[in-house]
Amino acid sequence: MTNIILLGPPGAGKGTQALDRGGLVTDEIVIGLIEEKLKGETAGGVIFDGFPRTLGQADALGALLKRSGNRLDAVIEMQVDDEALVDRISGRYTCGKCGEVYHDRTKPTKIDGVCDECGATDLRRRADDNAESLKTRLMEYYKKTSPLIGYYYHAGDLFSVDGLAEIDQVAKAIANVLDQAKSS
Numbered sequence: 720m721t722n723i724i725l726l727g728p729p730g731a732g733k734g735t736q737a738l739d740r741g742g743l744v745t746d747e748i749v750i751g752l753i754e755e756k757l758k759g760e761t762a763g764g765v766i767f768d769g770f771p772r773t774l775g776q777a778d779a780l781g782a783l784l785k786r787s788g789n790r791l792d793a794v795i796e797m798q799v800d801d802e803a804l805v806d807r808i809s810g811r812y813t814c815g816k817c818g819e820v821y822h823d824r825t826k827p828t829k830i831d832g833v834c835d836e837c838g839a840t841d842l843r844r845r846a847d848d849n850a851e852s853l854k855t856r857l858m859e860y861y862k863k864t865s866p867l868i869g870y871y872y873h874a875g876d877l878f879s880v881d882g883l884a885e886i887d888q889v890a891k892a893i894a895n896v897l898d899q900a901k902s903s
Contacts (some may be wrong), residue, residue, distance in 0.1 A: 750779050757787045764792070771865050777871075794871040794901035795893060797882035801857060808848045815841035 749770060756765065784790055788792040798806075811824035816839035821828055829835050832842060847856070871877040878896040881891060 732805045741868070746776055746779060749776075750783055753780070754783055754787065757789055771867065774866055774870060777867055791817070791876055792903075793878055794866055794867075794876045795896055795898050796877060797889075798879050799882035803883055805850050805853055808853050809850055811848060812837050812842050812844045816841045 746839060753765075753767075766789070767780070771780050806824070807822070810821075810825070812819050814834035814837060817834060819834055819836045821842070828842070832840055834840070834842065835888040844850075868877060872897065878899070880892045880896065882889060883890070
């Protein structure tokens with residue numbers, strides 16, 4: 720079983736690489752859910768996307784993994800500069816019916832205003848997908864989450880991936896990290 724963490728600021732591509740992501744709930748609830756999941760069948764492992772977000776959560780996760788006889792195999796940091804994040808986030812939108820993700824510049828719909836996958840016309844942007852909201856979200860990330868980079872670097876678990884590369888190149892880089900983690 721391989722257990723990894725994806726780290727990176729909002730818009731870095733964590734959700735593109737790991738599609739299932741939970742909402743914001745208390746640390747106790749998240750740790751409890753993780754503990755229950757680790758007791759059951761976890762197939763090939765677990766991807767923690769957006770968790771932990773703080774050093775306290777990282778400590779709690781480490782203790783839980785140790786208690787359950789598991790270990791963290793890799794922490795993958797998605798590196799993307801702030802300017803690229805603004806472009807990514809301010810241009811993205813989704814289909815309200817099927818959830819397909821689009822971008823004004825890099826992945827527009829084939830027919831303006833119509834989802835390529837299901838034909839719906841209910842295309843939506845998140846209210847906080849704008850430059851001003853992103854600035855606030857990034858400040859929160861740098862304050863609370865970026866210290867995890869040093870934490871996991873010193874633990875020898877951190878691998879960095881260029882989040883600005885093409886999606887298939889990012890996927891290949893992550894696969895290489897996972898291969899390294901499995902062999903160690």
